[in-house]
Every structure is written in C-alpha cells, then in structure tokens.
Amino acid sequence: xxxxxxxxxxxxxxxxxxxxxxxxxxxxxxxxQWYRQEPGEGPVLLVTVVTGGEVKKLKRLxxxxxxxxxxxxxxxxxAQPGDTxxxxxxxxxxxxxxxxxxxxxxxxxxIP
Amino acid sequence: DTxxxxxxxxxxxxxxxxxxxxxxxxxxxxxxxxYKQKAKKPPELMxxxxxxxxxxxxxxxxxxxxxxxxxxxxxxxxxxxxxEDSALYLCASSLxxxxxxxYEQYFGPGTRLTVT
Numbered sequence: 001x002x003x004x005x006x007x008x009x010x011x012x013x014x015x016x017x018x019x020x021x022x023x024x025x026x027x028x029x030x031x032x033q034w035y036r037q038e039p040g041e042g043p044v045l046l047v048t049v050v051t052g053g054e055v056k057k058l059k060r061l062x063x064x065x066x067x068x069x070x071x072x073x074x075x076x077x078x079a080q081p082g083d084t085x086x087x088x089x090x091x092x093x094x095x096x097x098x099x100x101x102x103x104x105x106x107x108x109x110x111i112p
Numbered sequence: 113d114t115x116x117x118x119x120x121x122x123x124x125x126x127x128x129x130x131x132x133x134x135x136x137x138x139x140x141x142x143x144x145x146x147y148k149q150k151a152k153k154p155p156e157l158m159x160x161x162x163x164x165x166x167x168x169x170x171x172x173x174x175x176x177x178x179x180x181x182x183x184x185x186x187x188x189x190x191x192x193x194x195x196e197d198s199a200l201y202l203c204a205s206s207l208x209x210x211x212x213x214x215y216e217q218y219f220g221p222g223t224r225l226t227v228t
Contacts, residue, residue, distance in 0.1 A: 045219075099160070
C-alpha cells in the first residue's frame with residue numbers, strides 16, 4: 001500500500017520567514033502534485049513534478065522531486081499571510097483508474 | 113479554463129431528507145471524482161467515474177448514491193444521512209490518461225454539508 005507522510009503537521013511562522021515542508025514515502029511515484037487549500041475551499045493545484053531531481057519554481061515557492069521519486073519538498077521564501085493554508089502532497093497513479101494518494105497535509109499559518 | 117463548479121455551496125439537511133449535490137466541468141475531462149473531507153484532514157476518495165461509468169467505489173454506504181448523466185456533470189444523491197456525514201464534499205476532474213503519464217486533478221470549491 002502506498003502511503004505519503006508530510007512534515008511538519010502544523011507550522012506557524014512570522015511574515016518574511018522562510019520554510020520548508022516535506023512529503024515522504026517508501027514507495028516510488030510516477031508523479032507528485034502539491035495543492036494548497038484555504039478553509040472552506042477546494043484544493044488548488046500548485047505544481048506537478050514528474051522527473052527525479054526535478055526542481056520547479058512558482059514565484060516564491062520552490063518544489064523539488066527526490067532523485068528516487070519517493071519524496072518531495074516545498075520551500076517558501078519570505079512567507080506572506082496569503083500563503084496561509086493546508087498544503088497537501090498527492091501521489092498520482094499511472095492511469096486515471098488509480099486512486100490518488102494524499103498526504104495528511106501541513107497546516108501553515110503566516111502571522112503578519 | 114480549469115474550473116470545476118459545485119452547487120450548492122452550503123447545505124443543511126435533516127436525517128430524513130433527500131438532497132443532491134451537483135458538479136460540473138467543461139474542460140473535456142473524462143474522469144470525475146467525489147471526495148469527503150473533514151476539517152484539517154486530507155480528502156477521502158468516495159467514487160471515481162471514468163467515461164461516465166463508475167470505476168471505483170470506496171465501500172461508501174448506500175445512503176450516498178452517485179450519478180454521472182453525461183461527461184460534464186456529476187451528481188451525488190443523499191438520503192437518510194447521519195450527523196457524522198457532515199463534512200466538505202469535493203468534486204474533482206482530470207484528463208483520462210493511459211499508463212505512465214501523470215495526471216492532475218482539478219477540484220471544485222466544495223459543498224459544506226451539515227446533517228442535523
């Protein structure tokens with residue numbers, strides 16, 4: 001059974017600080033997605049990483065896929081209150097028949 | 113356009129009521145999903161439709177009944193729910209892809225359901 005773990009589970013930081021969120025598994029994934037979800041809303045797709053060692057940047061967010069495609073990280077530079085939310089990593093299956101595996105999420109609070 | 117719409121936004125229903133949740137997408141996606149999400153937890157998969165046919169049912173109680181009338185619409189019919197069914201219900205869609213290629217799910221804003 002494929003499982004995804006995320007750390008930390010909760011994170012509260014001051015505006016302007018940097019942070020890293022981790023997503024780990026003992027299984028290999030064909031791809032990993034990162035989502036951000038605000039309270040009462042649906043998850044919004046941030047990025048998909050596919051190739052081992054891949055690095056993608058989205059403004060102040062940097063995503064990395066591990067060389068073995070078992071883990072990923074999300075680094076936020078100079079966090080802002082608008083970054084507050086639940087960050088979910090998800091492992092894609094090989095076909096649309098496969099279930100997407102979600103990590104438990106990291107709840108981030110950025111204090112002004 | 114990567115929009116998935118859901119109605120209603122909020123729903124309060126009694127345990128004897130019958131109600132339906134609706135989901136719509138016009139991205140040409142042929143896989144659609146229902147998830148249930150409790151506060152501060154990840155979404156839990158309920159059902160998957162691929163090409164309008166039910167392909168995955170995660171042992172969901174029969175008081176939840178999904179329906180996919182066409183490639184753009186997905187319904188979730190609710191009957192005789194319990195208070196513990198109160199949650200955020202999310203619809204998602206994705207392109208139907210073959211093996212070895214990544215796919216991404218696009219979520220709607222959800223329906224906040226309260227069962228009294």
